[in-house]
Amino acid sequence: MNFEIDTKTLKNGIDIVWHASMSWNMTPILENILINVQYKKIILTANNLEMAIEYFVDKWVNIKSEWSFTVSSKFLSSFISLVNDDNISLELLSNSSISLKTPSSETKIKWIEASKFPLIPALKQEYSFRMPSDLLKKAIDKTIFSTAEWTIRPTLAGIYLHITEEEIIFASTDSYRLSEFRTKNSTNIPKTISIIIPQKTAQELARILPENTPVELVVSENQILFVFDNIRLYSRLLNWHFPDYRSFFPKWHSTKWVVLRTDLIMALKRINLISKENNYNTRINFDSDHGIEISTGDTEIWAWRIELPASIEWENSMIWLNSVYLIEALGVIKDDYVSLDFETNLSPVMLRWISSKEADFQYKHIIMPLKI
Numbered sequence: 001m002n003f004e005i006d007t008k009t010l011k012n013g014i015d016i017v018w019h020a021s022m023s024w025n026m027t028p029i030l031e032n033i034l035i036n037v038q039y040k041k042i043i044l045t046a047n048n049l050e051m052a053i054e055y056f057v058d059k060w061v062n063i064k065s066e067w068s069f070t071v072s073s074k075f076l077s078s079f080i081s082l083v084n085d086d087n088i089s090l091e092l093l094s095n096s097s098i099s100l101k102t103p104s105s106e107t108k109i110k111w112i113e114a115s116k117f118p119l120i121p122a123l124k125q126e127y128s129f130r131m132p133s134d135l136l137k138k139a140i141d142k143t144i145f146s147t148a149e150w151t152i153r154p155t156l157a158g159i160y161l162h163i164t165e166e167e168i169i170f171a172s173t174d175s176y177r178l179s180e181f182r183t184k185n186s187t188n189i190p191k192t193i194s195i196i197i198p199q200k201t202a203q204e205l206a207r208i209l210p211e212n213t214p215v216e217l218v219v220s221e222n223q224i225l226f227v228f229d230n231i232r233l234y235s236r237l238l239n240w241h242f243p244d245y246r247s248f249f250p251k252w253h254s255t256k257w258v259v260l261r262t263d264l265i266m267a268l269k270r271i272n273l274i275s276k277e278n279n280y281n282t283r284i285n286f287d288s289d290h291g292i293e294i295s296t297g298d299t300e301i302w303a304w305r306i307e308l309p310a311s312i313e314w315e316n317s318m319i320w321l322n323s324v325y326l327i328e329a330l331g332v333i334k335d336d337y338v339s340l341d342f343e344t345n346l347s348p349v350m351l352r353w354i355s356s357k358e359a360d361f362q363y364k365h366i367i368m369p370l371k372i
Contacts (some may be wrong), residue, residue: 006060
């Protein structure tokens with residue numbers, strides 16, 4: 001087996017797929033990338049049994065013979081990142097090794113038979129639809145940070161995708177905070193859809209999605225396939241019931257404040273230098289005469305207090321919040337000014353933007369206050 005390929009093309013393919021490999025001593029084959037060399041194309045595949053990514057190469061490659069083999073994804077990723085030559089050739093040797101040659105170097109590595117690599121389960125399509133890559137990435141970015149960790153709340157370790165006749169809705173929660181992204185439905189799907197995309201799948205998808213590209217979503221009973229450009233990402237779906245979260249969003253408020261987003265982020269980051277010693281518990285006072293006062297309370301290191309100008313409406317109040325949660329939510333909002341409103345100091349705190357420049361979607365986020 002022998003083929004020559006453009007180094008940049010091979011590097012891009014490896015960067016796309018290798019995150020779907022998995023380090024697991026009991027099944028070392030899952031650490032490898034499958035390289036399937038066919039007559040007119042090469043397919044790079046990584047598969048951790050929960051998610052698999054395929055990358056198709058049919059340009060900038062010269063195939064001299066067909067073969068399939070697997071090699072260490074970590075080694076291959078590290079190796080190719082250090083190659084400066086424009087082209088690289090791979091040749092299968094008789095002693096279970098592969099020669100990687102460039103005009104200035106030659107490296108030999110061991111390979112494992114392709115027959116030991118796990119197959120991607122066949123997907124029985126129930127329905128499919130298309131979505132712009134920019135919209136899909138935006139929805140993931142604005143919701144993935146509030147998913148739960150698998151080891152703590154596996155039923156909430158994903159992004160809920162709900163499609164109705166009018167809307168496409170993405171939502172996530174870890175029971176301490178809740179994000180919802182809504183946009184108009186232009187998919188022409190004839191029925192209501194409700195699925196949960198695993199957190200790691202959504203994270204990888206957002207990482208590799210190109211700009212301005214249509215993405216086809218193919219859904220079966222327990223699997224989903226994302227197809228775009230020369231990439232296919234397969235994943236299992238979470239088969240649990242996502243909670244009906246709609247009643248958690250407050251209907252009215254007694255305190256509302258508007259503040260410059262960047263000022264609030266910088267103040268919270270400064271506060272975090274101290275509040276990290278107290279699980280990031282942060283006290284926020286709202287006073288219509290003096291604006292916002294953010295403080296840490298007493299810790300073993302020190303205490304800190306910062307005042308910010310803000311517009312306070314209705315009642316003065318005080319709440320305790322996890323400052324990391326608030327910073328992460330502020331990070332996905334791009335407008336200059338944001339508002340936070342709540343009914344009481346124990347009610348959910350609603351984060352909104354003031355005048356969104358992006359009118360193609362609606363975004364809401366709430367954070368549960370701390371009971372201190």
